[in-house]
Amino acid sequence: MTSTSLDVERIRKDFPVLSRELPGGRPLVYLDSGNSSQKPTQVIETMREHLAMHYSNVGRAMHVLGSESTEAYESARDKLAAFVGAPSRDEVIFTKNASEALNLVAYSFGNRANTDPRFTLGPGDEIVISEMEHHSNIVPWQMLVQRTGATLKWFGVTDEGRLDLSGLPELVTERTKIVSIAHQSNVLGTVNPVAEVLARAREVGALVMLDASQSVPHHPVNVAELDVDFVAFTGHKMVGPSGIGVLWGRGELLEAMPPFLGGGEMIEAVWMDHSTYAPVPHKFEAGTPPIVEAIGLGAAVDYLTGIGMDAVEAHERELTAYALDALREVPSLHLIGPDSLDLRGGTLSFTLAGIHPHDVGQILDDRFGIAVRVGHHCARPLHLRFGIPATTRASFYLYNTTAEIDALVRGLHHVQKVFA
Amino acid sequence: MIGESMYQELILEHYKHPQGRGLREPYDAEVHHVNPTCGDEITLRVKMGDAGKIEDVSYDGQGCSISQAAASVLHELTTGSTVEESLSVVAEFTRLMQGRGQVEADEDVLGDAVAFAGVAKFPARVKCALLSWMAYKDAVVRSAAG
Numbered sequence: 001m002t003s004t005s006l007d008v009e010r011i012r013k014d015f016p017v018l019s020r021e022l023p024g025g026r027p028l029v030y031l032d033s034g035n036s037s038q039k040p041t042q043v044i045e046t047m048r049e050h051l052a053m054h055y056s057n058v059g060r061a062m063h064v065l066g067s068e069s070t071e072a073y074e075s076a077r078d079k080l081a082a083f084v085g086a087p088s089r090d091e092v093i094f095t096k097n098a099s100e101a102l103n104l105v106a107y108s109f110g111n112r113a114n115t116d117p118r119f120t121l122g123p124g125d126e127i128v129i130s131e132m133e134h135h136s137n138i139v140p141w142q143m144l145v146q147r148t149g150a151t152l153k154w155f156g157v158t159d160e161g162r163l164d165l166s167g168l169p170e171l172v173t174e175r176t177k178i179v180s181i182a183h184q185s186n187v188l189g190t191v192n193p194v195a196e197v198l199a200r201a202r203e204v205g206a207l208v209m210l211d212a213s214q215s216v217p218h219h220p221v222n223v224a225e226l227d228v229d230f231v232a233f234t235g236h237k238m239v240g241p242s243g244i245g246v247l248w249g250r251g252e253l254l255e256a257m258p259p260f261l262g263g264g265e266m267i268e269a270v271w272m273d274h275s276t277y278a279p280v281p282h283k284f285e286a287g288t289p290p291i292v293e294a295i296g297l298g299a300a301v302d303y304l305t306g307i308g309m310d311a312v313e314a315h316e317r318e319l320t321a322y323a324l325d326a327l328r329e330v331p332s333l334h335l336i337g338p339d340s341l342d343l344r345g346g347t348l349s350f351t352l353a354g355i356h357p358h359d360v361g362q363i364l365d366d367r368f369g370i371a372v373r374v375g376h377h378c379a380r381p382l383h384l385r386f387g388i389p390a391t392t393r394a395s396f397y398l399y400n401t402t403a404e405i406d407a408l409v410r411g412l413h414h415v416q417k418v419f420a
Numbered sequence: 421m422i423g424e425s426m427y428q429e430l431i432l433e434h435y436k437h438p439q440g441r442g443l444r445e446p447y448d449a450e451v452h453h454v455n456p457t458c459g460d461e462i463t464l465r466v467k468m469g470d471a472g473k474i475e476d477v478s479y480d481g482q483g484c485s486i487s488q489a490a491a492s493v494l495h496e497l498t499t500g501s502t503v504e505e506s507l508s509v510v511a512e513f514t515r516l517m518q519g520r521g522q523v524e525a526d527e528d529v530l531g532d533a534v535a536f537a538g539v540a541k542f543p544a545r546v547k548c549a550l551l552s553w554m555a556y557k558d559a560v561v562r563s564a565a566g
Contacts, residue, residue: 280524356484358458358548362426389482390460418427419436419485 005314006307012399014040014303019184026369029404034186034214034347034395035373036236038301041241046299047292047361058291059189059265059282073291076298077281083301084231085222086248093247093254094294098213099136101232101247102180104284105209106140109177110148113258117205121177123149128172128179128206130163131385132154135378137211141180155181157385161337162190168200176206183215183231188337189320189347194226201328204214207253213237216286218316218345218397221311223248239397240300244293247284252281261286304398312398316346319396323348323405330412331382336391346396349377351365352412355419357390363418368411426542427485430535440495444478449563453555455547460487462552466535466559472502474560479552486536486545491552493533503560509533510557517546 015038020028030038049070056065058073071333081089095101107113110121121127128139131154145152153171156164161405163181172179179201184191194210201208209230215221216231217238223231230249236242249257259266259277268276277283304312321341327333332353338344352360361374373393375415376383383389445449445467454461460483469475477495481488498506512529514535519539525534539549 358545359427359482360487362542362545366426380459383459419432 001202002138003092005318006398008315008399008401012401014042015399016041016044018399023051026367029368029370029407031394031396031400031404031408032373033217033237033397033400034393035377036242037217037239037397038399040239040303041125043241043296043299043420047296050292050295055292057288063398069291071297072287072298073289076294076301079298079301080246083305084216084233084246085224086223086250088208088251090280091248091251091254093249093284094141094289095232095245095247095284096243096290097236097245098133098211098232098234099140099245101230101245102136102209102211103140104247105178105180105230105232105249105257108257108261109144110150111258114256116400118177118205118253119256121148121150123151124175125150125177126153126173127151128153128155128176128181130192131157131179132161132163132185132188132190132379132382133182134211134213135380136213137182138381146382150177151175157188157382160339161185161190162343163190163192163197164373165193165196167281168197172197172204172206176201176202176204178207178209178229180209180211180230183210183212183221183381184218184345184347185337185382186214186347187349187377187382187391189349190338191219191343191345191378193343194228198226198228214347215268217304218303219313229253235297235300238297238300239303240297241293244297246297251280254284256368257415259283259286263287314394315343319400319402319405320344320346320348322402323394323396323408326405327412330409331416333412336386336388339385346400347393348395349391349393351391352386352416355415356391360392360412360415363415365410367414369406370408370411372408426538426545428535428538430532431485434492434505434532438488438492438522440476440478440499441480442478443480443537444476447476447478449559451555451562453551453558455483455487455551457544457547458484460484460548460551462487462491462493462555464552464555464559466556466563468503468563472504474498474501474503474506475501477556479555481552483551484548486539486543487548487551490533490536490549493535494552494556497531497533498556503564507557507560510553513553514550516540532547 054068056069057069081092159165208228212231212233216233234245266286334351336349357374364370375390447467450465452463463528464479467476516525
């Protein structure tokens with residue numbers, strides 16, 4: 001069965017690795033895009049072409065190559081801004097990844113270099129995250145409260161894998177400085193109710209940040225419509241290269257925030273005893289940035305825009321519906337996360353009774369060439385919440401097919417036979 | 421297929437029917453080891469007997485088939501042997517596991533543990549196989565010190 005909303009066979013031809021045979025003649029069944037996505041020829045070629053013919057440093061070299069590189073790098077920023085509906089291109093900051101974007105924002109709080117009251121933080125102040133966060137949206141906040149004496153609080157998760165909003169008014173209060181949650185869970189697939197959390201945060205004057213690493217690659221995301229304050233995402237999960245991520249932030253907040261890293265190109269003027277800083281976004285881009293990676297991410301955005309994020313979302317929705325049905329047929333499989341299509345994306349994590357996920361993943365890979373992720377997926381507290389050490393996770397993208405989900409189900413039956 | 425060779429019948433047998441599992445009293449030393457990359461963990465106790473012999477190795481834990489079967493085989497090979505003999509088995513098993521599949525196992529020393537030879541080709545899984553064995557080594561050192 002092929003999707004009605006997008007030509008998967010044509011798309012698959014854009015991704016060279018998908019036609020690769022693994023040792024032993026196994027075809028590759030790549031169901032690990034939530035971990036990192038594969039790259040289309042369009043991205044690979046754009047990066048190769050830039051490295052081969054146009055490469056130089058950006059923002060400082062006064063020659064043809066310097067201006068071509070700068071032009072390509074800054075035009076990647078334009079593309080990213082348009083892709084996520086940023087009101088201004090200057091609100092798009094290139095980072096190394098989503099983790100760096102989250103750390104950058106965390107660093108702005110309780111920082112003596114930042115006297116803006118929205119960012120002051122000390123004992124008695126609170127930060128709110130959730131139990132379903134990736135470690136990258138937990139650890140930077142833990143480090144922040146250790147530095148400042150503030151308190152870290154979190155939303156629980158319901159048995160169905162939803163954010164538990166029952167205690168919202170008690171959790172998010174006048175003491176809350178920022179609420180930072182995942183837009184979509186990297187384990188459960190749950191899409192979180194941003195508007196509800198945001199409404200409460202606005203009532204009490206708290207800022208809101210979204211870790212959108214799992215939503216921007218898979219859904220049309222518009223930061224202006226979301227109306228939050230900060231959004232972090234990463235390039236390698238959205239058919240772009242690794243080493244490049246994005247922080248979008250409201251311009252007036254970014255202007256109020258101190259620089260995160262000091263170095264070249266983030267300054268206006270430097271004396272021996274002090275410096276003044278470049279305007280945003282460059283204030284936050286110290287040193288030579290990942291130039292070709294940013295340009296590659298620009299090409300990734302062109303690629304996704306060409307296909308249409310609505311079509312990508314619809315395709316993944318079909319795959320998810322198909323997979324939810326198919327996995328129900330596997331005996332003793334327990335899905336961790338929403339069982340319906342309602343507010344969920346194409347990430348399915350599960351356990352098989354009596355079989356450790358590492359064994360599941362190993363046999364799926366070695367016998368069938370099926371790549372899934374096994375373990376705690378950098379979300380250990382969420383696994384502790386469900387009382388399990390690990391899960392097996394299949395995650396879909398625009399190039400996956402229902403035939404690959406059939407292969408997964410066949411593989412799981414085989415795993416159960418081995419351990420029967 | 422590569423993976424099937426890792427899951428030797430003997431390993432699956434030990435996984436499904438672990439030998440000596442469960443923590444028992446009395447004991448001379450108890451250790452708790454974890455594999456942070458995958459969350460596998462084991463609690464292991466050693467009871468020394470007369471004449472430098474290991475009277476009992478009892479354990480409990482959670483993890484994949486490789487880590488659980490390795491603990492079961494460890495129990496079989498060490499219980500009743502001398503400390504010295506058992507540590508030479510540990511040394512040989514460690515050499516095999518860290519040999520990236522290039523090391524010829526000494527079957528006379530390793531007995532059933534040779535079944536794990538295939539695991540050595542999977543760097544990500546070597547730690548699973550070694551978890552209980554490193555815990556045992558640690559427990560022996562501690563009981564000697566105590």
